[in-house]
Amino acid sequence: MKKIFFGFFILPLLWLQVQGVTIASPEIAQIQVESDRAPITVLDRLFTDSAPDEKWFDPLFLEEISLTDIGKILEQIRQTLGTYQTVREAEDGYLLVFEQGSVPVQIRLNREGRIIYLLFQPPIGNQILSWEEIVRQLREFSGEVSFLALEDGQTIAHLQSDRPLAVGSAFKLAVLAALKQEINQGNFAWDEVVKLKSQWQSLPSGMLQDWREGFPITVHTLATLMISLSDNTATDALIALLGRETVEAFSARNRPFLTTREAFILKNPDNQRFLQQYRAGNEAEKRRILAAARSASLPQVNIFSGNPVAVDVEWFFSSRELCQLMAEVGDLPLMSVNPGIVNPKMWERVSFKGGSEPGVLNFTTQLTDRKGRRYCLALTWNDDRPLDEIRLLMVYRSAIAALQGN
Numbered sequence: 001m002k003k004i005f006f007g008f009f010i011l012p013l014l015w016l017q018v019q020g021v022t023i024a025s026p027e028i029a030q031i032q033v034e035s036d037r038a039p040i041t042v043l044d045r046l047f048t049d050s051a052p053d054e055k056w057f058d059p060l061f062l063e064e065i066s067l068t069d070i071g072k073i074l075e076q077i078r079q080t081l082g083t084y085q086t087v088r089e090a091e092d093g094y095l096l097v098f099e100q101g102s103v104p105v106q107i108r109l110n111r112e113g114r115i116i117y118l119l120f121q122p123p124i125g126n127q128i129l130s131w132e133e134i135v136r137q138l139r140e141f142s143g144e145v146s147f148l149a150l151e152d153g154q155t156i157a158h159l160q161s162d163r164p165l166a167v168g169s170a171f172k173l174a175v176l177a178a179l180k181q182e183i184n185q186g187n188f189a190w191d192e193v194v195k196l197k198s199q200w201q202s203l204p205s206g207m208l209q210d211w212r213e214g215f216p217i218t219v220h221t222l223a224t225l226m227i228s229l230s231d232n233t234a235t236d237a238l239i240a241l242l243g244r245e246t247v248e249a250f251s252a253r254n255r256p257f258l259t260t261r262e263a264f265i266l267k268n269p270d271n272q273r274f275l276q277q278y279r280a281g282n283e284a285e286k287r288r289i290l291a292a293a294r295s296a297s298l299p300q301v302n303i304f305s306g307n308p309v310a311v312d313v314e315w316f317f318s319s320r321e322l323c324q325l326m327a328e329v330g331d332l333p334l335m336s337v338n339p340g341i342v343n344p345k346m347w348e349r350v351s352f353k354g355g356s357e358p359g360v361l362n363f364t365t366q367l368t369d370r371k372g373r374r375y376c377l378a379l380t381w382n383d384d385r386p387l388d389e390i391r392l393l394m395v396y397r398s399a400i401a402a403l404q405g406n
Contacts, residue, residue, distance in 0.1 A: 077098075077120065080388065082098050101394060102123065122396075129401075144160070145379070146162075146379070166311055166314035169355030174254075174317075200236045202236050227338065251317065304357055351365065352364070379396050
């Protein structure tokens with residue numbers, strides 16, 4: 001696996017789906033480091049030497065990611081957070097301290113002191129920002145931003161919260177809401193078993209794209225994989241089982257409601273004819289084009305590792321709509337399997353779904369505190385160029401910190 005996946009599409013530098021940037025060789029935690037100081041020394045060297053050296057990494061590690069990409073990740077952290085200052089031990093690993101913030105990090109070394117596992121978690125700003133300052137910073141982002149913070153359904157802060165933007169895999173909240181409705185009406189059951197079909201196969205993220213046809217799997221497992229791993233094949237399976245029109249009832253704007261496979265096919269440079277026809281067509285014509293393109297080829301995943309690709313072929317929701325969907329499904333236990341960038345120990349309950357492709361990034365989180373107050377934070381950024389994911393993470397974490405200070 002040369003690239004690192006997030007949500008519906010691929011980001012070339014950061015995997016943010018679970019906690020942060022994860023880079024690891026297949027054999028991870030079998031070897032204990034003899035010296036407690038060794039990880040600190042190695043981390044310090046990553047940010048004080050001019051460039052990473054292959055001698056610092058286990059060979060299996062470098063089969064997963066190149067030195068060039070490692071260097072880009074380190075440079076992106078420096079550009080966002082300023083001058084590196086020091087590294088110190090933390091509760092769950094180590095803390096890299098920079099001029100404008102800190103980065104929690106986990107690292108494991110082999111017996112020779114070479115890196116076999118490296119996890120950069122979302123950065124932490126040096127200051128707790130006011131809501132006014134958070135909104136001010138978001139106004140400075142290029143492109144378009146939609147942001148909403150709610151407390152028990154009441155608006156705390158917002159910026160273009162009713163503006164629909166492309167949200168990547170966050171659209172899967174609508175699929176889950178439709179599934180919950182159908183289960184409540186007795187049309188499906190969580191423990192119902194279905195068999196995987198080849199026509200549901202999509203591209204990563206996820207794991208089901210590699211499973212054989214006919215493999216039995218429960219509806220609950222499909223939903224859990226769709227949300228926690230943003231599994232695209234699981235998503236397309238649920239859309240097929242529910243029926244496109246059932247999902248469309250939860251999003252009048254997105255008609256026809258695309259499967260991930262259909263979106264990938266339309267974005268494939270080899271399928272330009274279908275893309276042009278789809279763009280020019282009305283709703284009925286688009287449905288006919290999708291039927292005609294059903295057997296067209298999927299692209300190589302590396303086409304999503306650079307600049308935005310046909311971002312008009314997407315799913316469009318406002319921040320307010322995402323919070324409404326989260327209110328429908330946030331109490332489902334599967335919504336808490338992946339807490340996103342939030343520390344679940346700080347909250348009574350965390351429900352999360354995000355999404356991205358080049359030029360698109362979203363985080364949507366529902367939080368319940370120890371006093372029973374319920375919050376929703378939805379933040380989407382669209383631009384016609386690759387996004388500074390770390391910059392958006394800094395602002396989003398500031399918003400979470402502002403909620404904790406309530």
